[in-house]
Amino acid sequence: MFEGGIIIIKHYGKLVRNTAHLTDETILYQGPGVLKDSKGKWYCRQCATPNQHDYYTYTSAFHQQTITYCRRCLQLGRMDTVQMIAVTETAHYKSSGEYHLDFQLSQQQAYASSHIIRAIQTQEMLLLYAVTGAGKTEMMFEGIRYARQAGLNVAIVSPRVDVVVEISKRIIEAFSHEAIDVLYQGQSQKYCGHFVVATVHQLYRFKQHFDVIFIDEVDAFPLAMDPLLIHASASCYSHIYMTATPSKHLLKQFKKENIITLPARYHRKPLPVPKFRYFKFKPQRLQPYLLKLLQKQIENKRVTLVFFNQIEAMEQALVHYQKYFDDLAAVHSEDALRFEKVEALRAGKHRIIFTTTILERGFTMAHLDVIVLESQTFQAAALVQIAGRTGRKLQDTSGNVLFLHNGVTLAMLSAKRQIQRMNRLGFEKGWLDAEM
Numbered sequence: 001m002f003e004g005g006i007i008i009i010k011h012y013g014k015l016v017r018n019t020a021h022l023t024d025e026t027i028l029y030q031g032p033g034v035l036k037d038s039k040g041k042w043y044c045r046q047c048a049t050p051n052q053h054d055y056y057t058y059t060s061a062f063h064q065q066t067i068t069y070c071r072r073c074l075q076l077g078r079m080d081t082v083q084m085i086a087v088t089e090t091a092h093y094k095s096s097g098e099y100h101l102d103f104q105l106s107q108q109q110a111y112a113s114s115h116i117i118r119a120i121q122t123q124e125m126l127l128l129y130a131v132t133g134a135g136k137t138e139m140m141f142e143g144i145r146y147a148r149q150a151g152l153n154v155a156i157v158s159p160r161v162d163v164v165v166e167i168s169k170r171i172i173e174a175f176s177h178e179a180i181d182v183l184y185q186g187q188s189q190k191y192c193g194h195f196v197v198a199t200v201h202q203l204y205r206f207k208q209h210f211d212v213i214f215i216d217e218v219d220a221f222p223l224a225m226d227p228l229l230i231h232a233s234a235s236c237y238s239h240i241y242m243t244a245t246p247s248k249h250l251l252k253q254f255k256k257e258n259i260i261t262l263p264a265r266y267h268r269k270p271l272p273v274p275k276f277r278y279f280k281f282k283p284q285r286l287q288p289y290l291l292k293l294l295q296k297q298i299e300n301k302r303v304t305l306v307f308f309n310q311i312e313a314m315e316q317a318l319v320h321y322q323k324y325f326d327d328l329a330a331v332h333s334e335d336a337l338r339f340e341k342v343e344a345l346r347a348g349k350h351r352i353i354f355t356t357t358i359l360e361r362g363f364t365m366a367h368l369d370v371i372v373l374e375s376q377t378f379q380a381a382a383l384v385q386i387a388g389r390t391g392r393k394l395q396d397t398s399g400n401v402l403f404l405h406n407g408v409t410l411a412m413l414s415a416k417r418q419i420q421r422m423n424r425l426g427f428e429k430g431w432l433d434a435e436m
């Protein structure tokens with residue numbers, strides 16, 4: 001394993017990246033991305049997988065030689081026996097860390113900020129258990145400024161690409177003077193990685209490099225995700241986890257004093273509480289109750305997200321309801337046009353959107369209500385996230401959350417109780433305004 005630093009990828013002798021950015025860094029290793037170790041076993045410089053089945057050898061007609069590459073970390077940029085890479089030493093350099101915000105942090109955001117700075121100073125792990133719409137992104141700002149002024153390397157990561165896209169826009173806008181690398185899927189590194197917004201997988205590029213890591217939506221990690229990844233990419237342990245729906249397992253990993261509960265939304269209004277209603281959903285046909293419900297939503301000038309637990313059922317239902325609503329759209333996670341569709345939705349081009357859990361997180365717009373079909377099949381965390389889409393905007397702080405079901409489940413009750421508990425706590429702390 002190499003000592004620490006960043007991997008730069010050269011493509012067949014031609015530099016993909018501009019090395020001008022790397023003047024402050026020393027090269028620790030130069031050579032192929034995949035090579036044989038002293039025992040004659042294949043070794044990948046990027047992910048170091050010991051599993052020999054991860055390596056694949058073929059004969060390239062173009063290069064007129066056999067090439068072995070690593071399949072395990074292919075999505076991070078191919079490592080093989082031909083392509084030369086360089087590993088640079090981790091450098092630290094200070095920047096102003098100045099940011100611009102149009103508004104003042106709320107009482108609760110300022111409280112969270114002070115805890116974040118303390119965690120950075122003491123190099124401790126912190127869990128921010130913050131309700132949806134609490135304004136988590138802004139809570140990080142003071143901590144980021146503190147870290148960058150001290151020359152600490154900062155990463156903001158999330159397992160979800162959508163969340164990375166959304167957060168990176170706001171971070172770049174606020175920290176307009178900082179050199180920020182945004183890394184996901186095909187995006188390439190432009191700067192030295194002192195300030196990075198990335199999907200969790202991209203951390204493979206870095207070894208013992210980061211001093212402060214913010215991990216957003218930590219509960220959305222795929223089960224297969226390597227838990228050591230974050231530890232390997234960090235030089236010390238100032239990790240700040242943020243989530244609206246922590247699992248019991250996650251909560252257990254923190255000392256009580258390092259779990260900060262943030263029950264209030266930034267606009268000081270309580271979370272909309274879900275309503276339950278019995279409705280047996282049949283995707284194969286048009287159901288008058290659902291049709292009337294949707295028509296009423298349009299009369300009331302509301303935008304409605306309708307959540308389905310299956311793509312297939314969603315597409316079946318779409319055929320029937322499209323006849324009544326010409327702007328009805330559908331979006332799911334495997335949809336190639338999903339980013340474009342989400343943009344159109346935001347631009348107000350659709351009044352009703354059929355969706356799977358892809359819009360469960362990170363999506364925000366005004367005048368939004370949610371309906372969950374077959375809510376008895378959803379987990380509590382997903383239901384809390386879905387309910388959390390509503391009432392987030394300052395000009396529209398309320399919203400309707402309707403769980404349609406054919407039998408109330410414990411998960412549904414648990415979701416409702418969590419929301420009610422947070423509202424109660426918010427009022428107790430004085431972080432929510434008294435209801436009119």
Ligand SMILES: [Zn+2]
Binds near residue numbers: 046070071
């Ligand atoms: Zn690899």
